[in-house]
Amino acid sequence: MPDMKLYKGNALRTKSDIKERELDVETYLPSIDLVKAVNMAQILKRPLLVKGEPGCGKSRLAEAIAAELFGKEFRNYYFEWNVKSASKAQDGLYTINNLQRLSDANIKYQEGDKPDLDIKLHIDENGQTKGNYIELGYLGKAFIMSNQKGLIAPPVVLIDEIDKADIDFPNDLLLELDRMEFQIPEISINGKPLVISANKDMRPLFIITSNDEKPLPAAFLRRCLFHYIDFKEIALTDIVRSKFPMLEPMLVEESVGAFKSWREKIANKGTTNKNISTSELLDWIRLIDHYVKPGENLALDHDVRPPYYQALLKDVESIQLFAKEEVSTAV
Numbered sequence: 001m002p003d004m005k006l007y008k009g010n011a012l013r014t015k016s017d018i019k020e021r022e023l024d025v026e027t028y029l030p031s032i033d034l035v036k037a038v039n040m041a042q043i044l045k046r047p048l049l050v051k052g053e054p055g056c057g058k059s060r061l062a063e064a065i066a067a068e069l070f071g072k073e074f075r076n077y078y079f080e081w082n083v084k085s086a087s088k089a090q091d092g093l094y095t096i097n098n099l100q101r102l103s104d105a106n107i108k109y110q111e112g113d114k115p116d117l118d119i120k121l122h123i124d125e126n127g128q129t130k131g132n133y134i135e136l137g138y139l140g141k142a143f144i145m146s147n148q149k150g151l152i153a154p155p156v157v158l159i160d161e162i163d164k165a166d167i168d169f170p171n172d173l174l175l176e177l178d179r180m181e182f183q184i185p186e187i188s189i190n191g192k193p194l195v196i197s198a199n200k201d202m203r204p205l206f207i208i209t210s211n212d213e214k215p216l217p218a219a220f221l222r223r224c225l226f227h228y229i230d231f232k233e234i235a236l237t238d239i240v241r242s243k244f245p246m247l248e249p250m251l252v253e254e255s256v257g258a259f260k261s262w263r264e265k266i267a268n269k270g271t272t273n274k275n276i277s278t279s280e281l282l283d284w285i286r287l288i289d290h291y292v293k294p295g296e297n298l299a300l301d302h303d304v305r306p307p308y309y310q311a312l313l314k315d316v317e318s319i320q321l322f323a324k325e326e327v328s329t330a331v
Contacts, residue, residue, distance in 0.1 A: 009068070012064050029238055034061070044225065048224065051211075053229075065156050093137050093139055094184055119134050123144055127145040159206060167217070171219060180200060244289050256281075271317040271318075303322070
């Protein structure tokens with residue numbers, strides 16, 4: 001078994017890096033502490049639970065890891081499960097289309113045919129699956145891909161916003177995350193249920209995000225590593241430069257400085273629970289990039305409502321903190 005390839009956080013730092021690697025992703029600049037947390041999760045083969053305020057980049061971490069580890073083929077090894085309020089742990093394993101089976105049975109019996117209603121699952125040597133009335137979920141597909149020959153890095157699974165689901169959802173995944181296998185009783189092999197297993201030496205790397213909408217069970221937390229993306233560890237200037245390399249350096253410095261000042265003012269006043277986030281900063285910079293001509297001066301008064309404030313201030317309380325009108329800017 002070759003040594004596992006560890007995430008270094010270096011592959012997606014500039015647009016030229018991404019272009020050379022033929023990746024359809026955005027730049028991603030993790031902090032040193034976040035990279036270390038991912039490495040520890042790889043080494044210990046434990047899920048990494050990531051928290052942080054909305055818009056800090058936690059949901060994009062898993063894609064960035066997969067893109068660096070697997071290059072232009074990363075989509076084959078990256079699985080994104082966006083959890084909803086109605087999501088069940090079973091959805092991540094497999095689903096049976098019983099409605100289609102019933103419909104096929106009725107139609108074919110009426111036509112006098114003998115229907116093949118058996119639930120079947122075929123897995124080829126490349127880890128691709130083809131099912132008859134069955135489809136593997138994201139965990140099931142990742143388990144299969146971890147068994148691919150010559151793998152030097154684990155498949156990456158994002159379980160995004162796990163706290164949106166029912167409170168039992170995390171605990172319902174404990175057994176599968178521990179054992180890295182599950183049974184499909186609906187498919188029998190030599191009288192025993194089919195077992196879908198991950199390669200224990202290259203078990204999938206799970207990146208799990210939470211917005212703290214509800215507390216997670218202690219039993220689940222014990223099985224995870226944890227990292228909180230603090231706003232202070234986000235390299236805002238570097239991120240903006242990586243995404244907008246044509247913007248003048250002075251304009252980038254002034255814009256990020258003003259953003260920090262506005263954010264601090266909102267936090268200190270305490271009139272709203274919603275502060276401006278990194279993702280909103282990038283939307284705002286994109287508007288600046290679109291509207292402001294090269295060499296044009298963009299006056300940014302830290303006590304005045306920002307130009308293009310609609311991308312930053314998302315409630316009345318935040319807007320009212322800046323009593324003066326926004327700086328007049330040609331559009």
